[in-house]
Amino acid sequence: MKARLTIAGAIAALLIPGAAQAHRQWMLPSSTILSGDDAWVTVDAAVSNDLFYFEHVPMRTDGISVTLPDGSSGKIENAATGKYRSVFDVHLTQPGTYRIASVSSGIMGSYMLNGKRERLPRGTTKDKLASAIPAGATDVRTAEMSNRNEIFLTLGAPTTTIFKPAGEGIEMVPVTHPNDLIAGETATFQFLLDGRPAEDIKVTIIPGGIRYRDSLNQMDMSTDKDGRLSVTWPEPGMYWMSASIGGGRAGGPGASGASGMGQDNAGSQDDGPAGPPPRRASYVSTLEVMAP
Amino acid sequence: MQISHRLLLTGTAAFGAAGTIATPASAQTMTLSVTLPRLSVAEYHRPYVAVWIEKEGATPRTLSVWYDVDKRGGEGTKWLRDVRQWWRVSGRSMKFPADGVTGATRAPGEQKIAFTAGRGPLGALGPGNYTLVVEAAREVGGRELLRLPFAWPPKPGATVRMQGKSELGAVVLNFGK
Numbered sequence: 001m002k003a004r005l006t007i008a009g010a011i012a013a014l015l016i017p018g019a020a021q022a023h024r025q026w027m028l029p030s031s032t033i034l035s036g037d038d039a040w041v042t043v044d045a046a047v048s049n050d051l052f053y054f055e056h057v058p059m060r061t062d063g064i065s066v067t068l069p070d071g072s073s074g075k076i077e078n079a080a081t082g083k084y085r086s087v088f089d090v091h092l093t094q095p096g097t098y099r100i101a102s103v104s105s106g107i108m109g110s111y112m113l114n115g116k117r118e119r120l121p122r123g124t125t126k127d128k129l130a131s132a133i134p135a136g137a138t139d140v141r142t143a144e145m146s147n148r149n150e151i152f153l154t155l156g157a158p159t160t161t162i163f164k165p166a167g168e169g170i171e172m173v174p175v176t177h178p179n180d181l182i183a184g185e186t187a188t189f190q191f192l193l194d195g196r197p198a199e200d201i202k203v204t205i206i207p208g209g210i211r212y213r214d215s216l217n218q219m220d221m222s223t224d225k226d227g228r229l230s231v232t233w234p235e236p237g238m239y240w241m242s243a244s245i246g247g248g249r250a251g252g253p254g255a256s257g258a259s260g261m262g263q264d265n266a267g268s269q270d271d272g273p274a275g276p277p278p279r280r281a282s283y284v285s286t287l288e289v290m291a292p
Numbered sequence: 293m294q295i296s297h298r299l300l301l302t303g304t305a306a307f308g309a310a311g312t313i314a315t316p317a318s319a320q321t322m323t324l325s326v327t328l329p330r331l332s333v334a335e336y337h338r339p340y341v342a343v344w345i346e347k348e349g350a351t352p353r354t355l356s357v358w359y360d361v362d363k364r365g366g367e368g369t370k371w372l373r374d375v376r377q378w379w380r381v382s383g384r385s386m387k388f389p390a391d392g393v394t395g396a397t398r399a400p401g402e403q404k405i406a407f408t409a410g411r412g413p414l415g416a417l418g419p420g421n422y423t424l425v426v427e428a429a430r431e432v433g434g435r436e437l438l439r440l441p442f443a444w445p446p447k448p449g450a451t452v453r454m455q456g457k458s459e460l461g462a463v464v465l466n467f468g469k
Contacts, residue, residue, distance in 0.1 A: 033373050033379070034370075034373060035369050035379065036372070037369065038365075039370065154384075157385040290376060
């Protein structure tokens, strides 16, 4: 229980979407479908309760990457961070579909040292794990996490080069292109976990504009054995899509350990069966659904 | 009836059975009359208008697009996506300007354009049921779309007429005799 609280705190600190806190991380582009040979999109990026309003903390922009339609790397421009939100621009000069993503991975966990439970430092990575645990530490509990928050923009006709999976964490592979979504139509997406189709991943989709209605209107779905799910868009607008495994509200594999997420790697007797550390991963995207 | 425009395009079947249809000695003509309403609004811009034809199972074919062709640096293309249904079915895979298809925006009143089968953007049409679609989107204004069904080959002198409510007035398709 203590470990759960500790780790939940670490999650909140890292601004991870879909975590125990109700806060939602998101990027909101000014447009997702563009015409012309040269276009700009400006993006708001924040962590908040209501979608899509800035009322909590800004999202950090230093980890945001741009993938151009041909697969090469682009950049964000004019980034600024205010009290409640960050803003940045993306200059589109190549026809096709772009990805704007904030991807992170790392190890979180804790250990006992001199009778006290200590938390692994923020930003610990897999290769630095050994050096992050001091000599004499016992009851080491770790979880590997991968977080992805991405949006898609298309100049001209949609393309699919950027959807080649990286093979880490939760990824979305379109069956229906994410820049080709229309109210009243059904879209299908496939979810992967570490590069393989992810069965029974819980996915939540919430339409924006929460402030001006009483009901969340959230759609809760699970992926099928091929990692796929289909959603029929009730109305045009911006939608927040979130998936996670290994803790927090979403549950999933890794959430069922004795302490929720702890795993005994140091030979202590008191927790769960031996095995690899639980996998934690989250995915967030903002999707624009057009009117027919 | 609803043609699916999703990106999962399978084939790009041509409208005509290419090569098998010889253009008749007197080619079939088609005249489209589009009335753009005169609107009394504080800020008026002429609408962007797209005209295209659809046939189930075939790639839609753009016949005409009116937009701000003369804006510096091709800036007028920025708003083409607001003619959103056309943008999805055809516009987004086109290059601008497009020869024989794109032209300047037009003034309120009746605007006529003529097409000849086998020539220009209309090209050859195989027999079957088609829909001609007219979509108008106006800067700081609204958007409207009208669908005019017709059969090919048409009855000589046949007319299809639709009435718009906001951004389009009467839209009339006339087939030559």
